[in-house]
Amino acid sequence: MTTFESLGLNEPLLKGIQDLGFTSPTPIQEKAIPVLLGGDRDFVGLAQTGTGKTAAFGLPLLHQLDVKVRQPQGLILCPTRELCLQITSDLKNFSKYLGDVNIVAVYGGSSIVQQLRDLKRGAQVVVATPGRLLDIIERKAINFDNVRYAILDEADEMLNMGFQEDINSILSNTPETKTTWLFSATMPQEVRRISKKYMTDPFELTVGSKNTGNANIEHEYYVVRPRDKYAALKRIVDYNPDIFSIIFTRTKIETQEIAESLIRDGYNADAIHGDLTQQQRDKVMKRFREKAIQILVATDVAARGIDVDNVTHVINYELPDDVENYTHRSGRTARAGKSGISIAIVSARDLGKIRQIERTLGKKFTKAEVPDGFAVCEKKLFSLVHKVHNVTVNEDQIEPYLERINEEFASMSKEELIKRFASLEFNQFLEYYQNAPDLNAKEDRRDRAFGDENTMSRGYGKFTRLFINLGSVDDLNRGDMLRYLCDTTGLRGNKIGRIDLKGVYSFFEVENDVVDQVTQSFKTAEYNGRSVRIEMSQDGDKRRSGGGGRRDDGPRRRTWSGGEGGERRSYSDRRESSGGSRPPFKRKY
Structure with missing residues (x-):
């Protein structure tokens, strides 16, 4: 078995890795680190999110730093604030025993004055989002003369977000003698063009197949009527009592509305999107990492860089415009070798998108049925039973109360006590899902053409x-x-x-x-x-x-680009059956 020691990393880094509990490198780390330790060859690494790309480029970069030089030697560009902070945190952990290493995060939404102070104290590594770094360059507050390594992380997403000109401007300020490392989950033509423009004979490494998803992720889709999407979402969540998930939507408005509706319906949920301040985003992410939030509703942009362990499900409330974005979304689960489930809630006319994603990923989606009310109640009941069975009893704390508890239940048999205890929660769900309608929509073959072969x-x-x-x-x-x-x-x-x-x-x-x-x-x-x-x-x-007569040369090709829709949706009709408007209880995670 390959170990980090066998890859050639220095002792201080190995000690930092050991403190973090890493025992063996992931495939991208195992293959990339020996190449990058050479230090003089451009590199393109393709691997899915959650496969350990940060350590794959971060460890070789730190290995080759000259800690005596108090100028930027490594520049890392990434698309979002969250990813910027995540990379910075990881590098600081890796470099714990390296000595006086200063790693500075530069990103929008936070005080530029403080970031300028941090840079002036001498930063060997700068981790930055393109927009904020350009602001600092324009202030002539950073010197790139000593930059030896320029690293583009999540390069495909930076281009999707429109950062190509910013990247060009930034790289033009760095020495021509630098070495460029590019890491990406997918390899669209735009990324290929950047590699050709800024790299010389790069070493290209692909872990898995290009543009494919993590093999540990199961992909499911549910076909429902558009008006039933929110009800289907809740039922899927209820059917998975231990779910710890990220829900993806298209727009900031929809993200906020769904999160607020889930909160009103008793779920531990919150939203993260571009309209939040950095302080608000940090607070939400802290609660999510601590699992004080069970469900995080997010836009594609805001969710980039979310590296949270043990996310069980990714739910696509709306499919993204681009297949590549689906790959990035689903990569939020099944991280670090774990397994996960990616769910798409679609209408019949979205089936062509599903087929297109299947072709790109090379994986078949499983068509699942939205569970009926009885199945949900049964799942919740036995989830409660398992929790009772596995609960840790604090003998010292409960001992003073046992006598009174036993007196209260003295007249009940064991069977009666079990029935009453289970019914406390089961009755609420049974009432809530009584006469719950079938939310599954029939597939219409005429609708399958949407997005399929690009015509309609x-x-x-x-x-x-x-x-x-x-x-x-x-x-x-x-x-x-x-x-x-x-x-x-x-x-x-x-x-x-x-x-x-x-x-x-x-x-x-x-x-x-x-x-x-x-x-x-x-x-x-x-x-x-x-x-x-x-x-x-x-x-x-x-x-x-x-309003203008005939048009004989107008485009008639259907492309996959559903757009934001723009319509404000209302999720106020939260009750699936008559007789109430509130959910059965406040869920705790």
């Missing part, structure tokens, strides 16, 4: 897909587009489905029964003095158009 005819389900000659070049985002569509047509947001925003044009969906109203509304519509045109999105020659 005009009508599916109860929605119709329309083309509009407005896009991101008109300074519109999906929320702006939704507001414009509602204002122009007089429709409520729940009548409008997905918005697929492109450059000079976009696609949007409306319910079939309002198509005529929409086309009539756009016959004379304008945007910033320009005539607006809409058309049916279809492959045939027959198209219905409004």
